[in-house]
Amino acid sequence: MEGRRQLTLQTVDLTASFMVWVALSSLLPSIRQDIDVPASQVGLVTAVPVVLGSILRVPMGHWAGLFGARTVFLTSFAALLVPVWFLSEASTTADLLMGGMFLGIAGAVFSVGVTSLPKYFPSRRHGFVNGVYGFGNMGTALSTWLAPEAASAIGWRDAMKLYLVLLGALIIVNFALGDRREPRTRASAIRQLRIVATDTRLWALSLFYFVTFGAFVALTVYLPSFLTSHYGMSETDAGAATSTFIVLAAGVRVLGGWLGDRLDCYRLLAGAFAALALGAGVLAAAPGLPTYLAGIYLIGIACGIGNGAVFKLVPLHFAEQAGPANGIVSMMGGLGGFFPPLALSASTTTFGTEAIGLAAFGAFSLACLAMTLAMHRR
Template sequence: MIKKAQLPLQTLDLIAGFTVWVILSSLLPFIKHDIFIPDDMLALVTAVPVILGSVLRIPFGYYANLLGARTVFLASFIVLLFPVYFLSVATTYVDLLIGGVFLGFGGAIFSVGVTSLPKYYPKERHGFVNGVYGFGNMGTAITTYAAPVLAVQFGWQMAIKFYLGLLLVMIALNFFLGDRHEPKVKTPIVQQIKAVWKDEKLWLFSLFYFVTFGAFVAFTVFLPNFLVSDFGVDGVTAGIFTSLFIVTAAVVRVLGGWLSDHLDCWKLLAGVFVAMIAGALVLATVPGLELFMAGVYVISIACGIGNGVVFKLVPTYFVAQAGPVNGVVSMMGGLGGFFPPLVLSAFLGATGSYAPGFIAFACSILACLVAVVWLGRTESRKQRGAAGM
């Protein structure tokens, strides 16, 4: 019974963690009315939760193997109580930066489930299982929609305090339903990393996830404030538009995992990058709101499928070192969400337009397309060679 509960429980854990992870970006249009934030600090305030949420994914993946998912999820939700409360009483943008860094625990837990859950299922189902777990990205949609609604009704400070109750619920669920007897892997992390760090697939998978998941995170934190400031929509409507982006990516991530169990992963990824390039070029034309959002949603669908495919590939090629590899790849995905808002802001400051930033984004995706075509052909040749021996 406990083992069967792990997929729904850990997916719920990820939903809860991600709802907390994006509190600042979702409430920034409201927070700005009470706390002065210099223009050159706006992008940093929304991006700082991504920093710790990315870097911690390596140790979180390792400790998920060493201690079990139950322990890591419990500890993470307990720690998150403190920055959430701190942000609810913040009075300066420095407070927002400090509290925001530690919100990163909510994003770091991603590498826990992708390390733990494959232990409970056969290899042929890993794509689908990790796709279902990745549906936990929906947590960001919940916050981008619900937090502005709560802020309108109760104020942004009280809206943040509601998340304290959510964290307490998750602590109780993991205490009672978490698997105390999950199989453990006790190989030292340095030894595991030494075994894989020269493998080009580790770094190329990291690059692919840097772009697919990074774009997902970047648009999640970038859209709410951008839609308000550049298109003049209200905070609640911006939250709805952003939530639709997130829901789309979360739902099709499950589809991406399922497709990767049945189709050629390399061809799927190539299609993902072609679609992302098309979406980025639409955004670079600086269109009206309707066409802009159409481009955003094309990117959303592509990101979701791409995220599902990458985490089919990771456990396929890295079995004994799944914890650290999941951590490295997912860390790079998180960092991929940190840079685009800063780069877009830099281009805006230098040129007065976001268009060059979106063109640079398209160029980075083109590099991934070239890399995935090369890697797919390389792996196909290896398989044919092995079959002919």
Template structure:
């Protein structure tokens, strides 16, 4: 019973965590009517919750493996009671900064579910499951839409205190319904970090999530006040438009995970960063509200889709260290939401517009697109290398002059020659001397005419022992049809011949 309800329970936990996380940004137009906040300080107030919400994701992802999601969610929600109450009675900028910092715990709980939930499902469903859980981002939309509506009637302080009731309900829910028997992973933290920090895929995935989730968070906390100040919208209208951005990004997250379960994840990311590049360029030209809406919604679509795809890739590349990697990648995504509002605010104060900031987003997205293409082709090369290294047939590759440029482990196993002993040499070192010269002339005529030769040949091992090979030599051509390399694949068939005789 408890196993079946973990997905809906943990997804709702994330909804609540994110509702609390963006509490200040959702109510900022109301709060600044009572608390004096200068324009240059607005971005800082909204960005501060992101700090702890990012940094804490690493230990929470690790401890979710150590102690289970039930305990981590319980402790997190209990701790959130204090900053939420503190903000409800805030009367200064310092109060908002202090309380906002600890609201970050609400954003940090993201790494708990992405670490816990895959334990309950087969690998082929991890993308969709993490996408469903990630739809808990909807909590930001709920706050962006509902908090201003409630604050209009009851005031922002009372609205904040209502969140205490919601947290209390979920503390009780996790205590009663959380899985006490969740599978624990006890790998030490330092051991996990040592196993991943040199892997370039960790940092590439972190960069990609820095952009996709970072832009989601940045736009969520930046839009309400920006739409009011820049386009003169009223506060409720700005909240509804922000909620629309969040809902679209949230709905695309499980769709992105579902697509990643069925199609190549890196091809999907190529689409994501391609659209990002174009959309950010549109925003950089300071367009009208209609074009601004188009650009923002395009980014929302790609942000949600990219978020779902990336957490399909994490367990593919990292199985034993999924907890710590989920924490690091999600932390980088959180930090991606911290810096853009501050940078945009700084650039606006210097230049009077946001064009440079959005153009920077476009350039970073373009760089990410290039890196994804590189990962895609590198993955193909790694797959080919895995096949070559683990096949039982010996393989040697020569250049057009006949010098050996590569061999596989099976080559060494069959011939006795190590790689460093044959690189740069001619395959004639394997000759037994039993075939006449005409045999080799006919062999090369077949390769020139047909592109390959296949047959039996008697060759020698390093120790001089002769053995019978079944050999295939193929000419490898480029797109222009020119031969660039030759590949030989062979197996030892001596024992088969002996059995037949």
């Protein structure tokens, strides 16, 4: 009973956290009407929340094991009140970069649930449980859909302040319903890191998540601006298309975890990377909008299956070092979301097209495909 309650609560926590995490990128089209953000800085502004949100995932995973999910979620939500308010009062690109960096705390909490929740369930259900928790990724869809609507109605500054209300509600709910008796670990973080750092499986899973979750995050923050500037979509329509991508990827992640409990995860990952390479090829062809969206949604399905399979394997291989292992793998996934927007911008600036950057991503996916097949045979 407690496990189900914590699964529900922490999935809600992750959903709301991811809403806050992408608040800046979701509102950026409206913000740019008020603040002169140079085109060369757009990619950096949308990507900067990913940096701290990735790096903090390692200590967040350890703290979740040490102090329990309730304490870490409460502390994180309280800390987020400051950057959200700061962004609502921003007047320069530098302000956006500063506030956006600390907004990354919202993305870091992912490693809290994947460390905490497996304690409540048998190992045969860990893939499904982490998949359900990972469905909280749809919080990014809610922001990309609702934030532009709110900005149109009340202005982007007041729309940003609505996230303060959300954070306040989360603090109250977690204080009341968080598990005060969650089992804790007192193992040394340094000792656990030494153990996992020498295991090649950890770095392989980190690479796989770097690609699958990185592509999900990158497209989440990149699509709203790209669809409006390149295809002439309205902010609302671009937000809706991006939300569809996010909901699809988040929903399929549950399926990926469920399949990971029943099938060979490395075969699942091989199929996901093949689909990612195909999707990248479709986008590189610079098709019309319907075909482009089909390629995006194919990538979303592949990301969901891959993300679910990876987080079936992490608790399976690293049950005794769950905090550091979850933190490192999820950190690499977050960092994976930082580089693609910059690479696509650089490809456009240098070659006049995104095709080169997309081709590089496709080649990277094929390399991961080869690795998963080799690990399956071994």
